[in-house]
Amino acid sequence: MAKVIERKxxxxxxxxxxxxxxxxxxxxxxxxxxxxVTLEYPEERPDIPDGYRGVPTLVRDPNGREKCVSCQxxxxxxxxxxxRITPGEIAEGDESxxxxxxxxxxxxxxxxxxYCGMCQEVCxxxxxxxxxxxxxxxxxREELVYHKQKLYELGGTRPDDHxxxxxxxxxxxxxxSGGHH
Amino acid sequence: MDIVDILLKLLYAILVVxxxxxxxxxxxxxxxxxxxxxxxxxxxxxxxxxxxxAIPVIGTxxxxxxxxxxxxxxxxxxxxxxxxxxxxxxxxxxxxxxxxLIPSLTTVAVLPFGVYxxxxxxxxxIAQPLVLANVDIGILFILAISSLSxxxxxxxxxxxxxxxxxxxSVRSSAQMIxxxxxxxxxxLPVFMWASGxxxxxxLTLFSVVEAQKELWLxxxxxxxxxxxxxALFAETNRLPFDMPESETELVGGFHTEYGSFKFGLFFxxxxxxxxxxSAVFTLLFLxxxxxxxxxxFLPDWVADPWKTMxxxxxxxxVLWFIGKTTFFIFLFIWVRWTLPRxxxxxxxxxxxxYLIPMAVACIVIYAFIIGLWxxxxxxxxxxxxxxx
Numbered sequence: 001m002a003k004v005i006e007r008k009x010x011x012x013x014x015x016x017x018x019x020x021x022x023x024x025x026x027x028x029x030x031x032x033x034x035x036x037v038t039l040e041y042p043e044e045r046p047d048i049p050d051g052y053r054g055v056p057t058l059v060r061d062p063n064g065r066e067k068c069v070s071c072q073x074x075x076x077x078x079x080x081x082x083x084r085i086t087p088g089e090i091a092e093g094d095e096s097x098x099x100x101x102x103x104x105x106x107x108x109x110x111x112x113x114x115y116c117g118m119c120q121e122v123c124x125x126x127x128x129x130x131x132x133x134x135x136x137x138x139x140x141r142e143e144l145v146y147h148k149q150k151l152y153e154l155g156g157t158r159p160d161d162h163x164x165x166x167x168x169x170x171x172x173x174x175x176x177s178g179g180h181h
Numbered sequence: 182m183d184i185v186d187i188l189l190k191l192l193y194a195i196l197v198v199x200x201x202x203x204x205x206x207x208x209x210x211x212x213x214x215x216x217x218x219x220x221x222x223x224x225x226x227x228x229x230x231x232x233x234x235a236i237p238v239i240g241t242x243x244x245x246x247x248x249x250x251x252x253x254x255x256x257x258x259x260x261x262x263x264x265x266x267x268x269x270x271x272x273x274x275x276x277x278x279x280x281x282l283i284p285s286l287t288t289v290a291v292l293p294f295g296v297y298x299x300x301x302x303x304x305x306x307i308a309q310p311l312v313l314a315n316v317d318i319g320i321l322f323i324l325a326i327s328s329l330s331x332x333x334x335x336x337x338x339x340x341x342x343x344x345x346x347x348x349x350s351v352r353s354s355a356q357m358i359x360x361x362x363x364x365x366x367x368x369l370p371v372f373m374w375a376s377g378x379x380x381x382x383x384l385t386l387f388s389v390v391e392a393q394k395e396l397w398l399x400x401x402x403x404x405x406x407x408x409x410x411x412a413l414f415a416e417t418n419r420l421p422f423d424m425p426e427s428e429t430e431l432v433g434g435f436h437t438e439y440g441s442f443k444f445g446l447f448f449x450x451x452x453x454x455x456x457x458x459s460a461v462f463t464l465l466f467l468x469x470x471x472x473x474x475x476x477x478f479l480p481d482w483v484a485d486p487w488k489t490m491x492x493x494x495x496x497x498x499v500l501w502f503i504g505k506t507t508f509f510i511f512l513f514i515w516v517r518w519t520l521p522r523x524x525x526x527x528x529x530x531x532x533x534x535y536l537i538p539m540a541v542a543c544i545v546i547y548a549f550i551i552g553l554w555x556x557x558x559x560x561x562x563x564x565x566x567x568x569x
Contacts, residue, residue, distance in 0.1 A: 024520060
């Protein structure tokens with residue numbers, strides 16, 4: 001059953017609006033002396049919550065090696081086609097020789113990126129992360145296409161629990177010395 | 182009047198205009214600051230001047246207060262491109278901003294802003310107003326000239342040759358007319374009271390202030406004061422009566438087609454009108470430069486502590502007057518960030534159905550009271566003087 005709400009007629013004081021107006025003035029005056037809620041942006045930065053999806057970056061493993069193996073899964077999965085990977089080989093005798101491949105170039109076009117985080121989800125090597133960087137600025141279109149070097153600068157190192165390449169190297173060494181594999 | 186007098190008058194006039202204009206500029210800043218404070222923000226706090234802003238504590242404080250913002254705004258207005266749209270009536274289009282600014286700067290001429298004393302032959306000091314032109318028709322002059330500013334708006338709306346500005350200006354003129362009436366009638370009791378008895382009273386604002394030594398009229402005549410204040414809000418096109426430019430319905434109203442310096446003139450004109458309005462309200466209802474009301478039993482110096490201090494007293498009286506005016510400027514801003522805009526039919530209702538009848542009732546009631554008061558009290562006091 002519908003509930004009937006009785007509408008009381010306004011009292012004389014309410015009809016004049018004056019008590020209401022004064023009440024409003026009181027509220028705004030109180031607001032005037034209350035604490036300010038804004039941040040002064042360039043100097044003060046907001047606290048970014050965990051799990052925030054900011055700029056996608058490439059990360060290195062704790063040994064300082066590139067984790068990306070240019071499998072191009074992120075490139076395929078990227079909905080706005082913002083990622084382009086130029087695969088590259090790792091030369092003989094390189095420090096990270098046992099790592100299969102690494103990208104020659106890895107570009108993310110920040111003008112296209114929609115911060116969906118699918119690249120992070122899909123990456124088998126946990127090499128690409130959406131981090132808490134939110135301020136993307138540039139003075140030209142070219143500047144906003146982030147290349148490999150810039151992406152690694154932004155990414156830095158993230159803790160790695162797997163040490164995949166270390167284990168692989170150990171296993172290789174073990175195999176080479178005739179051990180059980 | 183010799184040449185020195187004329188030059189001095191000219192100097193004073195320039196001084197007064199400079200003061201009003203810079204007050205207008207800083208009122209714009211105050212508006213932005215108060216707006217931000219009410220909304221929980223900080224407001225303009227970045228503009229710096231090379232040199233002064235490098236002074237350690239004061240410099241940064243001034244930057245935080247936004248003290249240089251009006252300068253930056255002014256420079257920006259001056260150097261922005263000043264477009265004239267192709268479809269406007271060029272002459273009137275360019276004339277309108279000036280027409281809306283000039284009235285506010287003209288009314289300053291009859292506005293007394295302080296008091297000084299001269300000594301007459303009998304050795305008695307006589308209070309004189311600090312004013313550019315102490316004319317007998319003071320308030321009439323202000324009412325007449327300040328209502329001319331609507332011509333600026335109408336011209337702007339019409340010459341812009343576009344529908345929204347036109348609506349804005351037509352609405353504005355209707356609003357101005359309805360509130361002008363209430364405004365004019367609400368101050369009649371004030372002059373009935375201020376003119377005293379037995380004499381042909383004057384309409385100078387100075388005499389009104391002098392009559393308020395014992396009792397500020399806002400206390401004794403709250404209803405006319407309220408009507409006058411409401412009408413003032415409508416006259417200066419401030420919220421909740423900013424029908425002429427109501428942004429939600431009319432884009433920018435009468436100044437939709439204006440930009441840069443010409444828009445700046447409208448802007449400054451509006452703020453100057455607000456300052457003059459606040460000053461007039463202070464003069465009419467809040468005792469002008471009188472320190473505090475004496476209520477008839479407190480000693481005289483409470484109302485007029487400036488009298489014994491010579492020229493310094495005059496300076497203090499001006500400062501006190503400006504202080505009161507500033508409070509009203511603050512009130513204008515405060516109300517703007519509190520109340521929503523009226524609907525247009527509500528504006529008309531309020532003006533014609535409530536304010537004007539109330540003003541008429543006030544005239545009648547106060548005429549009775551003042552008449553009775555005069556016959557019972559004042560005239561008896563005067564009579565012995567007459568027989569002397």
